[in-house]
Amino acid sequence: MTIDSKLVERIAKLSRISLTETEIKNLSSELDNILNWIEQLSELDTEGINPVFSSFDEEETKYRNDKINDGGYREDIISNAPLSEDGFFLVPKVVD
């Protein structure tokens, strides 16, 4: 598997990160290196193995009551927004 600059640009698009020409060039060789190294996992036969997504295995995870028990901090939360008005986050226009 080789990672070329075209693939890097596609991944960057999916990641919502814009890259400079130099970054694309560097990332192509870095990601290629890293993914080739990761490739060693294919030596392992994992047929019939159940994947483990988390090591947490307590069965009695509690559900809380379906009631509001928190909230009411709109101003606190908005206070970190780069741009806000009347308690709303402001973003560039998304619909014409």
Next chain:
Amino acid sequence: MTEFSTLSIKETITSLKNKDFSVSELVDFHISSMENGRELNAFITETADIARKKASDCDQNYSKGEEKPLEGIPLGIKDMFCTKGVKTTASSKMLENFVPPYESTVTQNLWNDGAILLGKLNNDEFAMGSSNETSFFGEVKNPWKNNKDNFTVPGGSSGGSAASVAAGMGLASLGTDTGGSIRQPASFTGTVGLKPTYGRCSRWGIIAFASSLDQAGPITKTVKDCALLLNSICSYDPKDSTSSQKKIPDFEKSTDESIKGMKIGIPKEYEADGISEDITEYLEKGKEWLTESGAEIVEISLPHIKYALPCYYIIAPAEASSNLARYDGVKFTHRVDADNIIDMYEETRSQGFGDEVKRRIMIGTYVLSSGYYDAYYLKAQKVRAMISKDFKEAFTKVDVIYGPSTPSTAFELGDKKKDPLEMYLNDVFTVPVNLAGLPAMSVPVGLDKEKLPVGMQLIGNSFDEESILSIASCIEKSAKFDLNPNKWWINE
């Protein structure tokens, strides 16, 4: 004048109870250590005013005899923990001015027990790195220079947490460990670092990197101090769905337990090539110490351990790419303005994230992308199951696994910065533990030929921090490590 800097938490509490000195005197000492240590760049935010104010409250509690377990103990906190009203950056430009409106559960536990916030500590950006060189706020210097008088890295990602404790700025600190970020810096700086079992500590209010691997833990001068902090930070938290409801033992008690008859496993895979001679020597010395104390050394095998690192470098970036999607220029401080929303996202993330963070988001996005998910992500989770099974089998034969924390001691600043893969290989001994969710710690055992600290790792069975604390205590007594780097950073 009391030599505050050599005291452990345990000793400090005894002195405070005896009124040998006041909390205010203690805190003033640590504030000046912090200010005199700016050359190390361990702190991003100093909170001297908060510390002084709280110190006088603590003094009152002592005089009333109403002191809590950690009353008046000044601590540094890694900048990955949200602290209410105190800037929390994750060492990223993305959160350069972020002031959390809430407190993380683990730090709240510490404040409830009387501890004092001294400042927020530098780390690798979003905890991604093994040398503390990826921080937007600059690299942290290890208090230990090598014998060529060159600067070395403090390790990472909790580099500031480890460096501050080694330099005597604060009595202990909190770090986070996703793939070794507490244990590796602890070993590079001659400090004690423990990553609890996944679920022991709440992750609520810790800036997320890889949610199935992240855990908070202490970095301290002594094993007993480590147990004291653990007693405070562990709790069941309904706000974290992976927080354990298991009973929390008194960890301090474990540090006085005999290790007679305990079985210590040495994985034959860990005695492979690539470990420095000095570390191998200490590995052998450790076996002698443990045998002399009545433990039995057993050879074990973890056959899939060599796949842990590549497995981790699929899972951790995958989770990171998802967790870091929230930094989009809308909610958290940093934004680059643009005409349309897509350009705003892309430019904000391009300028707000550093190179290593971008690299990991890209890897994560790729392995989760359509057509590659099964080959990478699902495959890695199956390998993770095999690694967990290796550990499970090993713990049917032994109580604790013993081995090195790192393949080498602290390397020089800039040494591995250019090759990401070489940097990743530093975590070869620490990463398997996170994949299996086990508790593990690094204990300092001595200095190598370069005059740099060496740490040994102890891995415990799930929710058995007690056994590793007992063993660590025994190693500490035998090693008699002197945490006393030459204080070159203080200009007289």
